[in-house]
Amino acid sequence: xxxxxxxxxxxxxxxxxxxxxVPWHRLGTPMKGLQTVDAMLKAAGADYEVATxxxxxxxxxxxxxxxxxxxxxxxxxxxxxxxxxxxxSYSDLSTVGTRxxxxxxxxxxxxxxxVVGASEGDAIIDTCxxxxxxxxxxxxxxxxxxxxxxxxxxxKIDRYLVVSCGHDGVWPIRYANTDIxxxxxxxxxxxxxxxKRVFTARHTSNVDTTIADAQEVLRISTxxxxxxxxxxxxxxRIPVIPxxxxxxxVLSEVFPLAGDATxxxxxxxxxxxxxxxxxxxxxxxxxxxxxxxxxxxxxxxxYLDHAREADANDKASASMDENSWVTRxxxxxxxxxxxxxx
Numbered sequence: 508x509x510x511x512x513x514x515x516x517x518x519x520x521x522x523x524x525x526x527x528x529v530p531w532h533r534l535g536t537p538m539k540g541l542q543t544v545d546a547m548l549k550a551a552g553a554d555y556e557v558a559t560x561x562x563x564x565x566x567x568x569x570x571x572x573x574x575x576x577x578x579x580x581x582x583x584x585x586x587x588x589x590x591x592x593x594x595x596s597y598s599d600l601s602t603v604g605t606r607x608x609x610x611x612x613x614x615x616x617x618x619x620x621x622v623v624g625a626s627e628g629d630a631i632i633d634t635c636x637x638x639x640x641x642x643x644x645x646x647x648x649x650x651x652x653x654x655x656x657x658x659x660x661x662x663k664i665d666r667y668l669v670v671s672c673g674h675d676g677v678w679p680i681r682y683a684n685t686d687i688x689x690x691x692x693x694x695x696x697x698x699x700x701x702x703k704r705v706f707t708a709r710h711t712s713n714v715d716t717t718i719a720d721a722q723e724v725l726r727i728s729t730x731x732x733x734x735x736x737x738x739x740x741x742x743x744r745i746p747v748i749p750x751x752x753x754x755x756x757v758l759s760e761v762f763p764l765a766g767d768a769t770x771x772x773x774x775x776x777x778x779x780x781x782x783x784x785x786x787x788x789x790x791x792x793x794x795x796x797x798x799x800x801x802x803x804x805x806x807x808x809x810y811l812d813h814a815r816e817a818d819a820n821d822k823a824s825a826s827m828d829e830n831s832w833v834t835r836x837x838x839x840x841x842x843x844x845x846x847x848x849x
Contacts, residue, residue, distance in 0.1 A: 510534065513637045515552060521636030522550035524649075531819075535636065541649055543628055544616045547635035553644055555593075557609045557674045559586045562602060588674045590641045600642050603676035610672060612644040615680055619670040622682055623648055633667065642675040650684070738845075745800030745847050749788070754803065757843040758783060761807055761836050783810045800844040807840040 510532040513520045521535030524542065536550045548554040564572040564580040572580040586605055590598040616635075617627055625631055625648075634647040648668040672680040747753050762783075764776045787793055787806035796802050811833045812822065 511638045513552075513640050518552075519636075520552040521634070522547050523634045524632075527633055527649075530634075541630045542632045543630050544613065544620065544632060546630075547632040547646070548613060548616065551635040551637060553612050553635055553637050555641065556591045556611060557588055557600065557641075558591060559588055559603065559607065559609055562587050588676070590674075598641055600640075601675035601677075607676055609674065610680060612672070615644065615670060615672045616646050619646065619648060619668060619682060623650065623668055639675075643671065643673045643678055645669065645671040739801055742800035742804055742844055743797070745844065747793075747798050747800055747803050747847065749793075749798060753847050754784070754787070757803060757807075757840065757847065760843045761840045779810075779815070782814055783807060786810050786814055800847055804840055804844045808837055811836055 510519075512532070512534055514534075518536075519532075519534035521530075522538050522542070523530055523535050524540060525537035526540055529537070538546065538550055542550070562582040562585045564582065566572055574580060584605060585602050586607060587602050588600040588607075588609065590600055592598060616632075620627060620629065620631075623631075631649050632646060633649045634645075636645055637643070638645065646669075648670065650666045650668055667685060669683050669685055670681070672678065758780055762776065762779055764773065768776065783806055786809050787803055789795075789806075791809065792802040792806045793799075796805075815822070
């Protein structure tokens with residue numbers, strides 16, 4: 508499924524702060540407010556242990572292959588990662604190299620708290636989940652909102668530290684500062700793609716030293732937040748008067764109409780433009796934050812993510828896919844609005 512969350516006995520292994528909104532896939536355990544690592548790991552079913560074991564060869568019937576002396580045939584250059592389940596059973600995860608060292612979900616989560624200067628008991632975890640049958644883990648730490656407010660509009664943008672790690676020998680430990688809330692595999696990837704910088708650590712013996720340097724992520728995060736805030740403030744200072752050619756210029760770039768468009772395509776295009784203009788004028792945009800570039804940009808994003816006619820799953824997938832036409836349209840809108848420098 509698109510979300511790639513692990514489902515156990517009909518329950519998704521994910522937990523989320525319900526006050527921040529229900530995830531698009533509507534799966535997981537809702538929690539009232541931000542939570543501690545302990546609470547979120549338990550609610551998400553992510554507090555399992557992973558171990559590495561030696562790999563032995565078996566035949567097609569599942570029988571262990573033995574040497575003439577009775578010893579098993581062991582693959583010396585590989586190890587297997589397995590999950591130890593609550594009932595004592597094991598789940599196979601992947602094969603990894605001999606230098607691979609397991610980093611438990613809890614360990615990765617607690618180190619992330621240290622990166623942002625929080626203690627283990629601080630309630631700042633927004634989401635937590637298990638992906639790909641236990642092979643990957645993610646968590647979102649709420650870093651508080653940025654205030655876009657050079658003219659008293661007091662617009663708030665949520666920002667997060669998305670934490671992820673893999674037990675498959677492929678996905679490393681990553682910490683990334685982003686404004687995208689991780690609720691599934693696509694949003695984890697999207698958050699990593701959108702981040703200005705991503706701190707990465709491999710599952711090897713030097714991981715302790717590498718992660719000790721992860722405080723740099725917080726400094727990078729602060730720089731990213733400052734740059735993002737400055738860019739949003741620039742948009743706020745760009746006047747976009749109702750009925751002006753500035754609106755037409757931006758919308759024509761984001762929603763171009765081919766010269767050989769049919770009458771039906773022209774009608775559809777007119778409906779799109781009309782809808783975006785209505786969204787631009789509402790209280791979430793110009794009516795609340797003024798007739799400016801920031802309101803126009805957010806109106807276009809709101810249309811692409813919510814107001815356009817499409818299936819809910821299609822809208823969610825397109826909004827989270829960094830290669831989709833929706834994401835490309837947002838980037839076009841971003842550039843087009845900033846180009847309206849008075």
